[in-house]
Amino acid sequence: MAARDPAMTIRVPIRSDADLSWVRQQVRRRAAELAFGLVQQTKLVTAASELARNTLVYGGGGHMEITSLGHGGTDGLCLSFVDDGPGIRDVRLAMTDGYTTGDGLGLGLSGARRLVDEFTIDTEPGRGTAVTVITWAADLPVAERAVR
Amino acid sequence: MTASIPDRATAVPVLALGQTLLVSVQGELYDTLAEQLQHDITLRVADSEVSGVIIDISGVEIVDSYLGRVLAEIAAGARLMAARTVLAGMRPDVAITLVELGLTLPGLITALDVECALELLARPSAPNGSGLPERAA
Numbered sequence: 001m002a003a004r005d006p007a008m009t010i011r012v013p014i015r016s017d018a019d020l021s022w023v024r025q026q027v028r029r030r031a032a033e034l035a036f037g038l039v040q041q042t043k044l045v046t047a048a049s050e051l052a053r054n055t056l057v058y059g060g061g062g063h064m065e066i067t068s069l070g071h072g073g074t075d076g077l078c079l080s081f082v083d084d085g086p087g088i089r090d091v092r093l094a095m096t097d098g099y100t101t102g103d104g105l106g107l108g109l110s111g112a113r114r115l116v117d118e119f120t121i122d123t124e125p126g127r128g129t130a131v132t133v134i135t136w137a138a139d140l141p142v143a144e145r146a147v148r
Numbered sequence: 149m150t151a152s153i154p155d156r157a158t159a160v161p162v163l164a165l166g167q168t169l170l171v172s173v174q175g176e177l178y179d180t181l182a183e184q185l186q187h188d189i190t191l192r193v194a195d196s197e198v199s200g201v202i203i204d205i206s207g208v209e210i211v212d213s214y215l216g217r218v219l220a221e222i223a224a225g226a227r228l229m230a231a232r233t234v235l236a237g238m239r240p241d242v243a244i245t246l247v248e249l250g251l252t253l254p255g256l257i258t259a260l261d262v263e264c265a266l267e268l269l270a271r272p273s274a275p276n277g278s279g280l281p282e283r284a285a
Contacts, residue, residue: 017179024176024210042210042241046249049212053179097250107213111249 059083206237
C-alpha cells in the first residue's frame with residue numbers, strides 16, 4: 001500500500017445532492033493539481049459522482065475522504081466513500097451491471113470500478129459500506145503497472 | 149455542514165427558435181435541477197408547436213448515470229409528444245467515460261454541435277418514426 005500523508009486527507013460530507021456537486025468539484029480540483037490528463041480526470045470525477053450518489057441514496061448519507069498518494073514517483077488519488085447504512089448483502093450481485101435495489105440503472109458500482117485503477121469494497125449487512133478507489137496519474141496499462 | 153445550492157444554479161434557460169427548443173446546459177447540473185429541466189422541457193413541448201429539442205451539453209464536464217438517464221427520459225418524453233430530441237456537443241472525454249461506464253444511450257440522437265443538430269432537425273423524419281441518422285455529417 002502506498003504511503004498516505006494524513007495532512008493531505010480532506011473529508012467531504014455527503015448529505016444532499018448539492019454535496020454531490022461539491023464532491024465532484026473537489027475531486028476535479030485535486031486531480032487537476034496532480035496533473036491527471038483530462039480523460040483521467042473526467043473518469044475519476046464520474047466514478048466519484050456514482051459512488052457518492054450511492055452513499056447518499058443507499059447508505060443514507062455519509063462522507064468522502066480524499067487522500068493524495070505518492071508511490072515510486074507516481075502520484076495518485078485515493079477516494080473513500082463511507083456510510084453507516086444497511087450495507088450490501090450480496091456484493092457480487094451488487095457489482096453486476098444492471099442490478100439495482102433502487103430505481104437507478106444499476107451501473108453505479110460496476111461502472112465506477114471500470115473507471116478507476118483500483119477498487120475495493122468493504123461492507124456487511126447492518127454495518128455500512130466503504131468503497132475505496134485509487135487512480136494513478138501515469139496513464140500506464142494495468143499489466144505494465146503490475147510488474148513494477 | 150452541508151453545501152447549499154447557490155442561487156445562480158436555479159434554472160437552465162430554455163430558448164424557443166421557431167419550432168425548436170434550444171436548451172443549453174452549462175457547468176454543474178444538480179440532480180434536482182436536472183429533474184426540473186426534464187419537467188420544464190416536457191411541459192414546453194406539450195404546450196406549443198415544438199417539433200424538435202436540442203440539448204447542448206458542450207458546457208457539461210461530466211455526465212454520470214443519473215444525468216444520462218434524465219437526458220434519455222427527456223428524449224423519450226418529447227418523442228411521445230411528437231418532438232425529436234438531439235443531444236449536441238458532448239465532449240470527447242465525456243463520451244469515452246460514458247462508454248466505459250456502460251451507458252451508451254442507444255435511443256438518443258446526437259450531433260457534434262448545435263449547428264449540426266439544427267440541420268438534422270430541419271430534415272424530414274424517416275417514415276419508420278425512429279427518425280434520424282445517429283450523427284450529422
